[in-house]
Amino acid sequence: MGELEDLRLETRAFAEARDWGRFHTPKNLAMAIAGEAGELVAEFRWLTPEESDGDRLTPEHRRAIEFEMADVLIFLLRLGDVLDVDLADVVRAKLAANENRFPPVH
Amino acid sequence: MGELEDLRLETRAFAEARDWGRFHTPKNLAMAIAGEAGELVAEFRWLTPEESDGDRLTPEHRRAIEFEMADVLIFLLRLGDVLDVDLADVVRAKLAANENRFPPVH
Amino acid sequence: MGELEDLRLETRAFAEARDWGRFHTPKNLAMAIAGEAGELVAEFRWLTPEESDGDRLTPEHRRAIEFEMADVLIFLLRLGDVLDVDLADVVRAKLAANENRFPPVH
Amino acid sequence: MGELEDLRLETRAFAEARDWGRFHTPKNLAMAIAGEAGELVAEFRWLTPEESDGDRLTPEHRRAIEFEMADVLIFLLRLGDVLDVDLADVVRAKLAANENRFPPVH
Structure with a gap:
């Protein structure tokens, strides 16, 4: 079983142990991703x-950034779980689609 | 080698083949993540x-959502690459930190 | 009547003429603001x-940025309308609160 | 002088009294708007x-929401200031452009 699948099941177990399923609609999870991405971008503004x-980042700042990155990915894994989306598959499909839009220069 | 490491190297190769390295500062990649998260949340608004x-999503809508999810993850992988952050590690560190903040109910 | 009040009524009339009231819950409008802010930040990434x-911006890029700024404000005016928030009042209240957090240097 | 012009000058004076001009590039202000919009959407997730x-919002929640709305508008006013964009003008230009895209139903 893949690493992303492992992480998906770990984030699912975390949510289920807290009865968060009813909050984790796709709509709400998309909001959570946007919220965490907002916190991430704020770290750099x-x-x-x-x-x-x-x-050049201080250890404290780096740690804050790493945790915001984790939050984005946690909610993205949750959204992939509830929508049954394989994140590795869609990343590769998007890269393939981008190959044609942005031809390599070398 | 793990699945996230594979994806990290694939997104790096994609960027390098297009000479995008100079654009992919941590600051700019954080902006890209926020931009793509904005497009994702807009799909659900x-x-x-x-x-x-x-x-209940149409196939077309689902596909658009999947591609926005892919874009968020692609730029998150790029940010992890340039900052040398192991995404699986930080997800697990964040889940562990959250264990104390949000005790499980069952 | 103030300028923001005028704009608030204009955006309300625009929404009412299209029967968009049922879509314009506070939750959905907050999503719309985040979506448009994502498009705005993407212009600069x-x-x-x-x-x-x-x-240094091209006229075309400036125009795109102005329209994204407009979209953020339009949905902020709509959110102020449905939540009955006076935007000028809250801006001044927030600036006053920030006076203490960030003392002026001159 | 209009209300938005007043608010623009108040937010400018606030920034100048703290020597924040060097931080307030258009790029950075767009990031600040996205960050605050992320906090706003998080309030509703x-x-x-x-x-x-x-x-149905508690007074405390309403106050938090109002302050996030204020933060979005403060940075939008700052961006309008440094880019010399008249926010009322662009809102009206965007509404006019949208008239054609979304015909009124009554």
């Missing part, structure tokens, strides 16, 4: 692009 | 929670 | 901060 | 559409 480099 | 159920 | 300066 | 009605 006052940094220059150079200051956002991994080497 | 006028639906009731019930209408957002997977069984 | 690959620009350097310097390239995002008003003088 | 677990509510049903019915629970999001103004009459």
Whole structure:
């Protein structure tokens, strides 16, 4: 079983142990993803692009960023679970579709 | 090698083949994630929670949603790549941290 | 009558003429704001901060940005309308609250 | 002078008194708007559409929502200031453009 499938089942178990199923409609999970993505982008808003480099982030800031990234992925895994979407499949399908839109330069 | 690591290398190769490295600063990738999460939430905005159920979505709508989910994950993989973040690790660290904040009810 | 009140009534009339009232719950309008803010941030994602300066934007890009800004405000006006929130009042209340959190430096 | 112009100058004065001008590039302000919109949508994520009605929100929740709405508008006013965009003008231009896309039903 794949790594994403493992993570999907772990996030599902976490939600089920808390009776969160009734909150986790696709609509609500999409809102949760947008909310967490908003927190993630807020971590970077006052940094220059150079200051956002991994080497220049403080350990505390890096940890905050990592947790926001985790939150986005947790809710994306939950949405994949309730909609029965294989995330690896759709990533590869989207990359394939983008091949034609954006031809490689080398 | 894990599935997320495979996907990380595939999205990296896609970006490198197009010379997108200079655009893919952590700051810019966080913006891309927020942008794609905005498109994802927009897909659901006028639906009731019930209408957002997977069984009730049209095939066209489902496909649009899947592609927005893919876009969020593609940029999250890219951000994990440039910041050297292991997404599976941080998801599990966040779930562990949440165990204490939200005790299971059963 | 104030300018924001005028705009609020204009956006309400626009929605009423299309029978959009049933879609414009506070929850859905918050989603619409997040969706439009995502489109706005996407306009800037690959620009350097310097390239995002008003003088350096192409007329076409400026127009796209202005329309995304308009969309954010239109849905914010709609949310203020359905929740009966005076936007000018809350902006001033928030600025006053921020006075204490962020003391002026000069 | 209009109400939005007043608010624009108040938010500008607030930023200038804190030397925030160098942070307030259009790119960064777009990120701030997306971040605040993410916080706003997060306030509603677990509510049903019915629970999001103004009459059913607790006073504390309503106040939190109002402050997130204020934050979105504050950064939108700042973006309008640095890009020299008249928000009332663009709202009306967008409504006029939408007239053709979405014909009124009555």
